[in-house]
Amino acid sequence: MEAEMLEVQSLPPYVEPFLQLSQEYFSEASHQLVKAALRVAVEKLDGMTRYDGTPLVLHSVGTATIVMCEIGLGRNSVISTLLHDVVRLELMDLNRIGRHYGEQCIGILKGLCNISDVDTKAAEDQVDNFRELIVSYSSDPRVILIKLADRLEVMRSLDMFPEEKRQKKSWESLNLYAQIAHKLGLYSIKSELEDISLKYLESEDYNYIRRRLEDTAAEREVFIKGFVRPIEEKMRQQKFKYHLKSRTKSIYSIWRKMKRMHIGFDEVYDLFAIRIVIDCPREQEKAFCWAVYSIVTDFYTPNPDRMRDWISIPKSNGYESLHTTVVTPEGRWVEIQIRTERMDEVAERGVAAHWRYKGVKGDGMGTEEWFSRIRELIEATENQPRADKFNVKLSSGEIFVFTPNGDLRKLNEGATVLDFAFDIHSNLGASCTGGKVNHRNVSFKEQLKNGDIVEILTSKSQKPKADWLNIVTTSKARNKIKAYLREEQAKAASLGREELERKLKNWKLPVTIDDAVTMLCKYYKLKTGTELYGQIAQQKIVIGDIKEILTRLLSNDLPEEERPVKTSVSAKPLGGADDALVIDESLSNIEYKLAKCCNPIYGDEVFGFTTINSGITIHRHDCPNALRLREKYPYRILPARWQKEVVPGSFRATVRVQADDVPGLVNKIAEVINRDLKINIRSMSLNSAGGILSGLINIEVTSTQVVDTVVYKLMKLKGVQKVYRVNN
16 A cells, blocks of 8 residues: 555544444454545545534544444445545545555445435426436445435534525435435434434424423333233243333324324324344244234234234345234234344344345454345346345336436336437427437437436427337337327328218218218228228228219118128227127127216116217216217117126226215225225325315226115215215
8 A cells, every 4th residue: 555545643533433433343454444544534634624614524434433333334335435525526536545445445436426416406206216316326235325324424413504405405315315215124214314304394393293202201101111011921931032122103204194194193093113022043033923923912902904924025125023003901002013133133224234144244344245145146147137136226127317407307228219209298209300318419219328318309390100109118108109190190081081071962872971981981891980081081992982882882782792791899898808798789890988978887778879080989878968969969879788698897986975074984985995895996085174075986896786885885884974976
């Protein structure tokens, strides 16, 4: 090493506590490297201060302490943390650091600098994109863990920042960093970030809940002692080694529950959880946890709906625990968490502890070793993104690209320049002729990569073409192109219809335009009138031939083989079985759909209505439009019926509910439909006004009989005044 790296110089006294911790956590060789990095940081950042006038290097030291002690990372992570600000402020060359501390430190520092460059000024609707971009920039999971530690140190020191900075960093911490911590299983960091953020974003609510928790602390302590006494006595009798923890629900979690459920502090029943941590051999963990569960339920009744078995199937971030909620004889609900010492450390330290327990040593070099194990796993598995192997990336198969103005857009992996153009605006996509990716001219077929800066080139003469559907990968672009092509088809159809109408008037044949279209569609085996009109406009059907065909059809003068075959038309309802609906047997190969104005379902009395462009539409007899259709277009009405022998699929139905606005009624309504009747709720929108609860519930049913059952069951609930089916 160069002389300045090894030169022994006195370090300021305020870093002594950190050095003592480093000596405890690492071997002597590793400790000396950490000490050398600290010396570089102190020297390079000398004279720089934070908002309160304290040395800037204290931020690096504080963050490194969290990385080492609270997250449990190793030497390279701590060194990189100490040197992050030195590199970010361009006070020292990365390659020079690499010569002294190794390539791993260079990789970590590059990742940290990438995240520091991400601009989080985005609007709230882009928060998911920025959260995932931060993860996608971090091919090494240590980068994300260090960044979380960095943000936690900032939040713990937030009082020193100006008000505007406090608000910005609190919003970022709540919406970006806390959610990443949750994904990685760092629940203590997640909760602390959320609580500190709430303190500055909603200070009145935060202080109210904090005071109420302090006021009720003594009462909770007395209750907990009485609650656990019989459990502890039996566990001691059965020779369990264990210890108990009581965890009060975080202020943010309480606040969120109060807001979500519109309840007061006193109505939050699960203010705390009791954690039973067992000390036992790993091969006996599951048996011991279930044995303790059995002891708990010997004294208290469990709620089966609140049972969570993350021992048999751990969470993706490695979290393992057995959760249950029990009720005391006095009617008080208590959450119980049962886990082992190993599981508890995984829960506290997330992915770091999870991988350490995969067979890696727990000494100072353990962290480096478990990253080596991860790399081996990556190299052994092909065709899968690196971050997916250790469950760090929030979602797979996505990329993040920027507009020239710096706006961030999320697209599917494999998306093209044309996809990007349609994602910005449909008009931009429709006129796209190519683009510039990172200032390089490319075709609109060019596939985009993570972090690309994309500019779209357009031309007024450009129009979408059918082969564009083979270029785009996103549903938005595909739908826009199809819509444009349909619009063009409709324009051509309009021209074709006008020509056909004009010719029919000239020919003076005894047939209406609608009847002529029906006859010609059957003759040419076309599904819709739109297809017929389009082919006339494109001269695929010669207009002169139509006169002869209609004349012969009207005089029944066509050869037998050319006459339309009389068959039945079968309709397939949304998600339903084939051949559930039979329409007038004189028609065949005609498109149909269920009318949105009345939303018919299996069991309704229905009829068919022949449209010009969309085939046949199925309406209920009591449809709001039924009377008008029958009076104005009687010749386009077709008989239709449901087949009794066919098992229907699922239909969407809507019921309107009106009830007294009493606590818990919404949950009871949902339970009746979803749990008791086993019916899927598509959406539920209930609003309260003047003591009355009213709104719509969209459900999936198989027939009208099921809807009647829903109405009957809901009417039996106390407080429900009216329940009835609506058209849509």
